[in-house]
Amino acid sequence: MTMDITRVEQLYRELLVAFGEDPDREGLRDTPRRAAGFWRDFLGYDAGRTDTAFAQEITGDHLVLVSGIRSWSMCEHHLLPIDLGVTIGYVPASSVLGLSKLVRITEMAARRLQVQERIVERIAAEVMKVTGSADVAVTGVGHHLCMSMRGVRSAGARTVTQSWHGRFPHDPHLAARMLSGTSEGKS
Numbered sequence: 644m645t646m647d648i649t650r651v652e653q654l655y656r657e658l659l660v661a662f663g664e665d666p667d668r669e670g671l672r673d674t675p676r677r678a679a680g681f682w683r684d685f686l687g688y689d690a691g692r693t694d695t696a697f698a699q700e701i702t703g704d705h706l707v708l709v710s711g712i713r714s715w716s717m718c719e720h721h722l723l724p725i726d727l728g729v730t731i732g733y734v735p736a737s738s739v740l741g742l743s744k745l746v747r748i749t750e751m752a753a754r755r756l757q758v759q760e761r762i763v764e765r766i767a768a769e770v771m772k773v774t775g776s777a778d779v780a781v782t783g784v785g786h787h788l789c790m791s792m793r794g795v796r797s798a799g800a801r802t803v804t805q806s807w808h809g810r811f812p813h814d815p816h817l818a819a820r821m822l823s824g825t826s827e828g829k830s
């Protein structure tokens with residue numbers, strides 16, 4: 644996706660006029676540039692390398708779980724932020740993924756116009772691809788500003804979405820670990 648940053652800046656200027664504002668007044672003069680810069684950085688985010696994995700002999704039933712991942716996304720219906728907490732678990736097949744890559748994968752999925760369900764689906768699909776593991780679970784806990792600062796104005800509402808695959812939905816031990824990992828990540 645390529646962004647026409649000059650056009651975005653122009654449109655912000657027009658938007659300020661449509662708001663009834665004077666875009667040339669001192670406080671607003673640089674606002675179109677700043678606002679366009681935000682969208683360029685947010686939507687143009689480059690996650691970098693997401694697939695560094697290390698061969699690892701796995702003994703027994705090994706679960707890798709990273710909780711407390713925090714990311715910002717943008718609700719595609721209202722263009723308002725989603726503050727998202729993510730927990731990712733996977734059972735390695737024959738290699739382990741560099742831990743930071745789980746955060747990079749999350750950012751890659753979140754930094755676009757999104758719905759929460761699609762973010763967690765996309766993270767899970769990517770983790771399955773780069774780890775080669777079928778046992779992958781992703782849980783997202785989202786605070787949607789479109790539900791708190793406008794609309795229904797339900798400040799405490801949190802949306803939980805899960806994309807659990809392989810043994811996670813069927814194995815009570817794995818499911819329990821995922822659930823406790825999700826609550827650890829809330830702190």
Ligand SMILES: Nc1nc2c(ncn2[C@@H]2O[C@H](COP(=O)(O)OP(=O)(O)OP(=O)(O)O)[C@@H](O)[C@H]2O)c(=O)[nH]1
Nearest residue numbers: 718719720721757758759760787789790793794795
């Ligand atoms: N499934 C899903 N819905 C979302 C997400 N983010 C926002 N929404 C919902 O998208 C819906 C859009 O509904 P509309 O009726 O078209 O828009 P609206 O009149 O602004 O709706 P209200 O938010 O109820 O005021 C709302 O119910 C939002 O809560 C998301 O990540 N996933």
Ligand SMILES: [Zn+2]
Nearest residue numbers: 718720721789
């Ligand atoms: Zn919304």
